[in-house]
Amino acid sequence: MAFDYDDANIFARILRGEIPCDKVAENDHALAFRDIRPQAPVHLLVIPKGRYVSLDDFATNASDAEIVAFTRLCAQICASEGVGLAEGNGGFRAVANAGPHGVQEVPHYHLHIMGGRVMGPMLARQG
Template sequence: MPLAYDDTNIFARILRGEIPCTKVAENDHALAFRDIAPKAPVHVLVIPKGAYVSFDDFAAHASDAEIAGFTRLCAEVCRSEGVGLEGGNPGFRAITNAGPHGVQEVPHYHLHIMGGRMMGPMVSPRD
C-alpha cells in the first residue's frame, strides 16, 4: 500500500498556485518546471497533476490518460530543452526517487530530466 498523500507538500502547493514556479510546459495531466537548485544545465521536474506519492503509486493507480499525458509531456520537455535524442543531441538522464532508500525529498511523484553535460555514473559505490 502506498504512503498516504500529503496535500501540503511543495509540489501540491505549486499545482494549486500557492507557490510560483518557472514553468517549462504543461498539459491537462502534468506540469514541467525548472528545478530551483539545478544539478545540470538542464534540470526540469515533471509532475503529474494527480495526487501520487511515487512512481509505483502512479503506475498502479493513474488512469491511462494521466500516464500518457505525463509521458508525452516528458518527451516534449526533452525536445524543447534540446536534450532529446532527436536531432543528434547527446542525451539526458531521467531520474525518479521513491521512499527513504531512494532519497525521495518531496512525497509527490516527480521525474527529473537532466542534461546539457555528461552526467557521470548513475550511482557511486559505498562501503
C-alpha cells in the same frame, strides 16, 4: 514504510497556484518546471497533476490518459530543452526517487530530467 499523500507538499501547492514555479510546459495531466537547485545545465521536474506519491503509485493507479500525457510531456520538454535523442542531441538522465531508501524528499511523484552535459556515473560503487 509507505508515504501517504500530503496535500501540503510543495508540488501540491505549486499545482494549486500557491507557490510560483518557472513553468516550461503543461498539459491537462502534468506540469514541467525548472528545478530551483539545478544539478545540471538542464534540470527540470515533471509532476502529474493527480495525487500520486511515487512512480509505482502513479504506474499502478493513474489512468491511461494521465500516464500518456505525463510521458508525452517528458518527450516534449526533452526536445524543447535540447537534450532529446530523437532530435540528435546528447541525451539526458531521468531520475525518480521513491521512499526513504530512494531519498525522496517530497511525497508527490516527480521525475527529474537532467542534461546539457555528461552526467557521470549514477552511483559510486560501494564495497
